[in-house]
Structure formats: C-alpha cells, structure tokens
Amino acid sequence: MLKAIQNLGSSTTTTTTTTTTKGFVASFYRLKPPHATTTSAFVSISSSLLSYYSPRTRPTKPLLFLTRKTRSLEPVRAHSTRSESKMDGTSSSSSAVAVQSSGSVRKINFCQWCGGQTKHDIPDGEEKMRAICTVCGKITYQNPKMVVGCLIEHDNKVLLCKRNIQPSFGLWTLPAGYLEIGESAAEGAIRETWEEAHAEVEVVSPFAHLDIPLIGQTYIIFLAKLRKPHFSPGPESLECQLFSLDDIPFDSLAFSSMAVTLKLYIEDVKAGSRKFHYGTINKRPGSSPSDTHAYTLDNHLQS
Ligand SMILES: [Zn+2]
Structure with a gap:
C-alpha cells in the first residue's frame, strides 16, 4: 500500500553467501533485526523460489533470494511515452534528457x-x-522511499488491483507499496501482494527498477507467480482481476510507474524474453500522480 511518509534510518544487518545456479545467482540471506544481539547462522531452504505468504510473520526467517545473473546492461534509446498508445523506441531524441537530480523536498x-x-x-x-x-x-x-511490488503472471494474464484508497482511488495498479524497515525488497513485495490482493505468491525474478527523482521514489517490481490460484481484494482494493495483455486498462492506471512496468512487460512477452529493466521516470513537474501520461522514461537499460 502507498501510505504516508515513513521514518527511515534504522539499520539492518544482513549476512549473505552466494551460490551459482543455472542463470541465477542465489543468495542466502539471514536478516538480523536492529534489536537482535546475536548473529544467526545460515539456513538453507529447499524451495528454489522465494516464498513468503504469511503477512503476519515478521520477515526474519531465512530466505533464498534469486537474482538474475547480471549481463552487461545495454542502453536503450529513451522514449517518450506521453502518447500512452505504445512504447515507442524510435521516438525523437528530445526525450533523452540528462538525469534530473533535483526533486521536490518537503x-x-x-x-x-x-x-x-x-x-x-x-x-x-x-x-x-x-x-x-x-x-x-x-x-x-530526506531520502527517497522505496516502493516494492509484484507483477504476477497467471495463464498469460497479469493481476491488477483497483485502488480503494487515495491517491488514485478507483484506478488500477500492480500490488505494491512502501518497503518496511526490517524486510527485503522481495519480502515487501510479497507482503504488499498479500495485503492488497490476498494472493500468496512466489517471487520469480526482479523485473524493473524505476527511479522517480522528482517525487523521491524508487520502484522495484518483481515477476511473481501465484502459489495458489486464489485472490480477493484486501481492504485497500475495490477489486482484483487478471487481465490479458490486450485488455490492460492503460487509460485507468493509478501511476506512471505501473504504465511503464506493464508496457515493458508487454514488449518483453512479445519478444519472447523477460528482461531486467532499469530506468528513470521523469515526471512533468506539477502533474498529478495519477496522470500516467505526464512522464518520459529516460536512461533505460535492460539486461
Ligand atoms: Zn531537535
């Protein structure tokens, strides 16, 4: 869920070790809460996918976090997406502006x-x-906030939630929200998915890292799959629905970050290969958070 500003600053000690599997680097994480005084040993788990489905369990158990082995990131021509009709990789260079480092500060x-x-x-x-x-x-x-979420693939469809809260009440979003102190990005994405869609998911791989400097937000979106074919709207959702890629309501999306993510995803599906994307969403100053047309995607890199 997207909610009010949260205080950041507490530190979490993380110990890791890695092992290489086919196409992935698997890292075993053991989180040590800020209040803990002892260091926990590594514990391996049998699942090849990260799985966390109890929203009431604090994320202090061992995790297997899968990261797609990094290949060289290829710069992709920045493209204006203001038309919203398609993600045009051949648009004019006028949108390929330098990174904007200045943002609004409360x-x-x-x-x-x-x-x-x-x-x-x-x-x-x-x-x-x-x-x-x-x-x-x-x-x-004041530092940027991290928003984490899941792009859930199921029967060639993706799961979207219609927001029951402001901002962007009544508009569609991937299940996502602010990362909490003490949890990893993947854990936060799974928790938010449970809270907003009552869906138990497994994270498959990271899909997109999108920065929005103007409003001080960074999005990390994971590809995920349902552990059980069940979902229902949580308190912050009016409804949850699986959409085929041709039916995604691009004119009724809650945030430009979701429009970017879904367009990149559709491009990948059509190309037959899921990639990992990095990019900067430069919002038009003064635009509404729900104006999904008022941005450009710049500095787009993909694995
Ligand atoms: Zn003081």
Whole structure:
C-alpha cells in the first residue's frame, strides 16, 4: 500500500553467501533485526523460489533470494511515452534528457527527534539546504522511499488491483507499496501482494527498477507467480482481476510507474524474453500522480 511518509534510518544487518545456479545467482540471506544481539547462522531452504505468504510473520526467517545473473546492461534509446498508445523506441531524441537530480523536498518545520522548531540552512561541509533543529541541532535528511511490488503472471494474464484508497482511488495498479524497515525488497513485495490482493505468491525474478527523482521514489517490481490460484481484494482494493495483455486498462492506471512496468512487460512477452529493466521516470513537474501520461522514461537499460 502507498501510505504516508515513513521514518527511515534504522539499520539492518544482513549476512549473505552466494551460490551459482543455472542463470541465477542465489543468495542466502539471514536478516538480523536492529534489536537482535546475536548473529544467526545460515539456513538453507529447499524451495528454489522465494516464498513468503504469511503477512503476519515478521520477515526474519531465512530466505533464498534469486537474482538474475547480471549481463552487461545495454542502453536503450529513451522514449517518450506521453502518447500512452505504445512504447515507442524510435521516438525523437528530445526525450533523452540528462538525469534530473533535483526533486521536490518537503519543508520540515519541526525536528523529528525533539519536536523543536527547525531553521533552514546549509550545514558546514554540505551543499544543500537542510532542516536544522534550533533546539538539539540535529539535521533532518530526506531520502527517497522505496516502493516494492509484484507483477504476477497467471495463464498469460497479469493481476491488477483497483485502488480503494487515495491517491488514485478507483484506478488500477500492480500490488505494491512502501518497503518496511526490517524486510527485503522481495519480502515487501510479497507482503504488499498479500495485503492488497490476498494472493500468496512466489517471487520469480526482479523485473524493473524505476527511479522517480522528482517525487523521491524508487520502484522495484518483481515477476511473481501465484502459489495458489486464489485472490480477493484486501481492504485497500475495490477489486482484483487478471487481465490479458490486450485488455490492460492503460487509460485507468493509478501511476506512471505501473504504465511503464506493464508496457515493458508487454514488449518483453512479445519478444519472447523477460528482461531486467532499469530506468528513470521523469515526471512533468506539477502533474498529478495519477496522470500516467505526464512522464518520459529516460536512461533505460535492460539486461
Ligand atoms: Zn531537535
């Protein structure tokens, strides 16, 4: 679910070891919660796919996280998708702009630690304006939020949820939401899928990493499959539905990130090969989050 700003900053200790399987690098992860005082041993699991289906279980159990072995990333010509009618890889170079590093930053008026009033100034040794507490002196840093989700393939269809919450109430999205402290991106994607679609899924592979610098969000979307052929809308969804690729409601999608993801996916399916995509979504300043036409996909790389 997409919800209010969350505090970040806690650290999680992660220990890993890797082993190579066919086409993948499998990493065994054991997460150590911030409050834990002992280091846990590695534990192998039998499944070849990451599986996490209990939304009430804290993600501290061992996981097998599959990452497609990285091949050299090939730059792909950036393309304007404002027409929304197709993802045109041959569009003009005008959309191939440089990475935009500036984004909107909320004005922080009160300290997140002591509640004291802040002043806005450039701290010594830094270059950017920050909110500095006038009482305790701490600086509030604002960093991008990570959104994680699943693109679920089932019978040549994909699962979408119609949002029951703002923003973008009534519009369709892949099940996705903010990553929580203490969970991996894959765990978060599986949790969000359960919360929004009551679907138990297995993550198959990472599919897309999309940055939206303007609003400070990074999306990681995984390909996934249903562990059981059941799903139903969670509290934040009005309905959940499998769509064939020709029927995806591109004019009623909640977010441009979903439009980009689904268009890349359709291209891959038609080409007969799922790839891993990286790209930057540059939103048109001042546009609505639900205006899925107001962006360009730049710096597109694919494996
Ligand atoms: Zn303070």
